[in-house]
Amino acid sequence: MEDNAILDLYFxxxxxxxxxxxxxxxxxxxTVANRILCSREDCEETVSDTYYHTWNAIPPQRPDVLKLFLxxxxxxxxxxxxxxxxxxxxxxxxxxxxxEELAGCVPGAVCIDDxxxxxxxAATIQTFLDTLTRRERDIFLRRYFFTDDAQTIARRWGxxxxxxxxxxxxxxxxxxxxxxxxxxxL
Amino acid sequence: MTGEQLFxxxxxxxxxxxxxCEYDEKPDLVADREDxxxxxxxxxxxxxxVALMVLLMGxxxxxxxxxxxxxxxxxxxxxxxxxxxxxxxxxxxxxxxVTFEEVHDEFIELEAYYPQMIPEGYEMTFVSNDAPMxxxxxxxxxxxxxxxxxxxxxxxxxxxxxxxxxQEKLEVDVNGxxxxxxxxxxxxxxxxxxxxxxGFGFALRANDPAVDLLAMAxxxxxxxxxxxxxxxxxxxxxxxxxxxxxxxxxxxxxELDVQGWPLSGDWYSYVRKWYVNKAENTRIYFEYETYRxxxxxxxxxxxxxAASFFIPGYVSRREEVVAEDVEICGMxxxxxxxxxxxxxxxxxxxxxxxxxxxxxxxxxxxxxxxxRND
Numbered sequence: 001m002e003d004n005a006i007l008d009l010y011f012x013x014x015x016x017x018x019x020x021x022x023x024x025x026x027x028x029x030x031t032v033a034n035r036i037l038c039s040r041e042d043c044e045e046t047v048s049d050t051y052y053h054t055w056n057a058i059p060p061q062r063p064d065v066l067k068l069f070l071x072x073x074x075x076x077x078x079x080x081x082x083x084x085x086x087x088x089x090x091x092x093x094x095x096x097x098x099x100e101e102l103a104g105c106v107p108g109a110v111c112i113d114d115x116x117x118x119x120x121x122a123a124t125i126q127t128f129l130d131t132l133t134r135r136e137r138d139i140f141l142r143r144y145f146f147t148d149d150a151q152t153i154a155r156r157w158g159x160x161x162x163x164x165x166x167x168x169x170x171x172x173x174x175x176x177x178x179x180x181x182x183x184x185x186l
Numbered sequence: 187m188t189g190e191q192l193f194x195x196x197x198x199x200x201x202x203x204x205x206x207c208e209y210d211e212k213p214d215l216v217a218d219r220e221d222x223x224x225x226x227x228x229x230x231x232x233x234x235x236v237a238l239m240v241l242l243m244g245x246x247x248x249x250x251x252x253x254x255x256x257x258x259x260x261x262x263x264x265x266x267x268x269x270x271x272x273x274x275x276x277x278x279x280x281x282x283x284v285t286f287e288e289v290h291d292e293f294i295e296l297e298a299y300y301p302q303m304i305p306e307g308y309e310m311t312f313v314s315n316d317a318p319m320x321x322x323x324x325x326x327x328x329x330x331x332x333x334x335x336x337x338x339x340x341x342x343x344x345x346x347x348x349x350x351x352x353q354e355k356l357e358v359d360v361n362g363x364x365x366x367x368x369x370x371x372x373x374x375x376x377x378x379x380x381x382x383x384x385g386f387g388f389a390l391r392a393n394d395p396a397v398d399l400l401a402m403a404x405x406x407x408x409x410x411x412x413x414x415x416x417x418x419x420x421x422x423x424x425x426x427x428x429x430x431x432x433x434x435x436x437x438x439x440x441e442l443d444v445q446g447w448p449l450s451g452d453w454y455s456y457v458r459k460w461y462v463n464k465a466e467n468t469r470i471y472f473e474y475e476t477y478r479x480x481x482x483x484x485x486x487x488x489x490x491x492a493a494s495f496f497i498p499g500y501v502s503r504r505e506e507v508v509a510e511d512v513e514i515c516g517m518x519x520x521x522x523x524x525x526x527x528x529x530x531x532x533x534x535x536x537x538x539x540x541x542x543x544x545x546x547x548x549x550x551x552x553x554x555x556x557x558r559n560d
Contacts, residue, residue: 004323004335008312012416013447059445060458060471062321068201076197083190103189118191122198129203141204144196184187
């Protein structure tokens, strides 16, 4: 079923919307969650939560691209779950590595203490992404949005893993510089 | 700032940005789910049992209601499309930004534009009500189940149109407007054309080879005003929930649209209203709906609990959200700078007003002026 037809089902409050979403994007959502959580049970519950949030968000939202709308919700719910689950047993896993890498981009002790500041930071990152080449942007988002490992990204781009790591390292440095220029080192 | 906060912020980037990354998704990257595919019924079970817990995990619902009234003017393709690939229409339309103020009236008028020549055996079966989203969809179907879809949209609000597995593309002229006919795998064809001066885009898709898409496109003209398919449900929702609206809107605001859905099954009914100041391109969103809260101990009628779900972060990060208790027309409510939610435990209705464009104090005045009209 096309996205638009699925969206029409959501607008009609027809529960088939969930079934059709699951049929078309269930595996995809599971994959997004699995990159962060690596636990079947947690991934399944995160996907269920994703549908619940989607049901509540549409309408009034009418996402431009349903797949990516779902990806954002799934990714963010998976990360919330990961934080909750790993609070007591930090260490290991791709998500931990991603966070460690990102911590290296943090330019200073600037305090991000509310949702508004996070939104501003997201807007800054959005602008930063526009400064990257298509390949850099894809690799950055693959790693830091979808939590892909370097090997998977390398396969996608037909590159060596070390090349991906080099590009990621360079892009992180660029991000740090960019954030500093934007005043995030105060 | 921490790595985690940076990770969360990256999770907030716009979908259009992700689309550039997702555009050439390779199938081998999709993981096998083996036999773990859940039954859909489980979703509802989980939702019912742990509704409260689920809501704890996300504070974004209310933030998602923002209607983006700035869009990109539709112009014709400026980039090469590689044959055999899938594109979204926002990939082929790009251009300067236009504001709601500039196009709203024109869009409303253009909503009455649709193909006047309907192929034999087809009839109109669905008309969307997407004025706030600057988007209209019409379905035509025949007895054999073939579907023709027509889209009218303002610029990049069309990106839900996915043109997949393109085999061939032909430049065409639609009554003097530039267009492209995409021939896709199977019998599917999608014709997109644009009025570049006005910034509007159109598209038609059919999977029935007997349909002359170009002739249908050329017949697009002003017709009778169409009634959205689900208007009756909105009216029914207004009857069920009552027709509430704020009396004291800030100067320049007017109601743009109302949508609703009556109670069906074991879910909830809702009414949503959009108010816009066209001159300033700002808006206020108002909704009310039925609620039922499930906790570990059973159901609760607690109004503050019901209202709290509409305040982003209030449930999950209470200590971090600056919110205050307010009284709205004798009911318990919660207020932040952008959101006010209040609930009536007697009728199990929760109300929510949201705006990024007016102050919290102004929003409070709007909330306190809400009355039932019927």
